[in-house]
Amino acid sequence: MDIIVCVKHVPDTTEAEVVIREDQRGIKTEDLPYVINEWDEYAIEEAILMKERLGGTVVAVTVGPEEAEATLRRCLAKGADWAMRIWDEGLEEADGFAIAKVLHAAIKDMKYDLILTGTQAGDDGYAVVGVALAELLGIPHAALVKKIELKDGSAVVHRELEGGLEEVVEVRLPAVFTIQTGINEPRYVSIMGIKRARKKELRVVSLSDLGLTVDEVLQSSWLTIKRMYVPPPKKQAVIIQGSPADVAAQIVEILKSKGLM
Amino acid sequence: MRDIFVLAEHRKGEIRDITFEMLSKGWELAEQAGGTLTAVLLGHNVDEHASKLAEYAKKVLVVDNPLLENFNAELYQQALAHIIKEHKPTLLMMGHTGFGMDLAPALAVQLGLPLATDCIDLCLDGGRLLVTRQMYGGKVNVEAAVRVAETYLVTVRSASFEAKEGVSAGGEIVHVDVPIQEVDYKRFVQYVEPPKGEVDITAADIIVSVGRGIREEKNLPLIEELAKALGGVVACSRPIVDKGWLPKDRQVGSSGKTVRPKLYIAIGISGAFQHVLGMKDSEMIIAINKDPKAPIFSVADYGVVDDLFKVVPELTKKIQEAKGG
């Protein structure tokens, strides 16, 4: 099995304060920690598990600036064979479709049986790149995959629908699957892995190497961001203040008054 | 101004709520723009659905074909591509759901049309489409302009629009025949129902729900003790199930359970919309989170901005005292 995994380096904003830039078209990223996109962590794990079982290669590909190499190195340390980073100034503006076009140009002449992406990126949340890439490559896909069983020339996959319902489909390979969290237990990065990763190839490619220009990539974008703002709360919780003991006592009073205790 | 199309989402004999939410919004957009609203229904033996949709739209386009009995993105894509080329609607809306996410990007690429996903609002301004969507786990709203096109494709987030009662639109039901080719590269096998667990969290009056803020599995007893003191059950956000710390039947949210208890305490949960979908109709919501900007505070009635490891033990103790004395 030769597997390509698309991974994205994203800011982790779960606990950080998000500050919108002056031009209102992005957020300030300088002080944010960056991580591998949560969904991609499961995708790379799934690829490595398959390789460990069946042999073959795993390639990690990202479209991102130099900092994104941290995410590629993480994939190499976990067991990917080599990695590719594609970048050009101007791609900051790329939307999901533009990214899919860049990935398509990079991947179309590579050898693969399977391409894995995350279901969505935690930052933009488009849930577009994987399925759009499949259509550009002219191969089948399944989104929101929670289980993959490989057969000869095809895969039986479980797609997650609402309410925990799963839809089982059989898909001919090569195909693109967008991976949902929980499909496996992503491994930790080992010291040995990090050492081995140093010797692995990390290829850096520009758009012109792929026969593309920034303009033609961006021209086809679906979306142009006009303005970002902090969502006005639909409702604002009453904040209970004080020391933990005070807070606890106030909650007890609230629960009592509502007959919940 | 041409038509607004809404793709009806149905599964196992039922039209899903998102369909009515989109029809309400679609009606409003059509009125504003002086166009008409059409529901698109793909399926097999779906006459009942068609009559129902006719209460909400001026027209119901039905493609009845045994191949469309179960959702199959490839076959739906073929049918929709045909319908779009034929009717050239201004806008086609579908749900940002397990179906829409599998279908919409491929359809857009095939037809060379722009797609805006996971929209929470949209507005047609002249020939332009402006959408509102969220980024960074709901911490930021984004207004985006969609590339100008003859037809816009949009996927809509669940619960973004209120599903209004049907307007007795008396919609005309039109059966259309579109050529659909069975494909040999993707085949529906079956649905698998989620396993029934031991505890039915949807029946509980009090739910104490835990998220990734708990950090480690070994900290879970903290939450269990609070639930026990209150006489409630423990539930959780998705990452806790993904890690295998609690079984799937404890998961609240779009891909888990929908609960409406008298009291829902969300501890170390950020409030991603997929989680909120499953608990927003609880009678009272208390959130404990150390991040004052966590989106959960805009659905909660009461909030505590502090470290859960300090607050939860105190709360358990105070409740035990109050109940004991």
Ligand SMILES: Cc1cc2nc3c(=O)[nH]c(=O)nc-3n(C[C@H](O)[C@H](O)[C@H](O)COP(=O)(O)OP(=O)(O)OC[C@H]3O[C@@H](n4cnc5c(N)ncnc54)[C@H](O)[C@@H]3O)c2cc1C
């Ligand atoms: C198709 C799809 C379906 C999904 N379905 C579901 C679903 O059904 N249910 C669901 O829950 N999610 C679902 N998700 C995932 C969802 O998008 C979020 O990733 C998830 O809800 C986040 O869980 P969380 O709030 O526990 O974790 P996080 O978002 O990581 O939040 C953790 C929170 O804990 C707080 N915290 C950390 N430490 C402390 C401390 N010491 N004291 C107090 N607070 C602390 C942080 O400030 C943060 O707000 C789905 C996603 C997709 C794409």
Ligand SMILES: Nc1ncnc2c1ncn2[C@@H]1O[C@H](COP(=O)(O)O)[C@@H](O)[C@H]1O
């Ligand atoms: N810049 C990128 N480089 C490589 N892969 C990406 C990039 N952006 C998105 N992807 C892949 O596409 C998936 C879905 O992202 P999105 O469509 O942006 O929500 C991610 O989980 C990644 O696997």
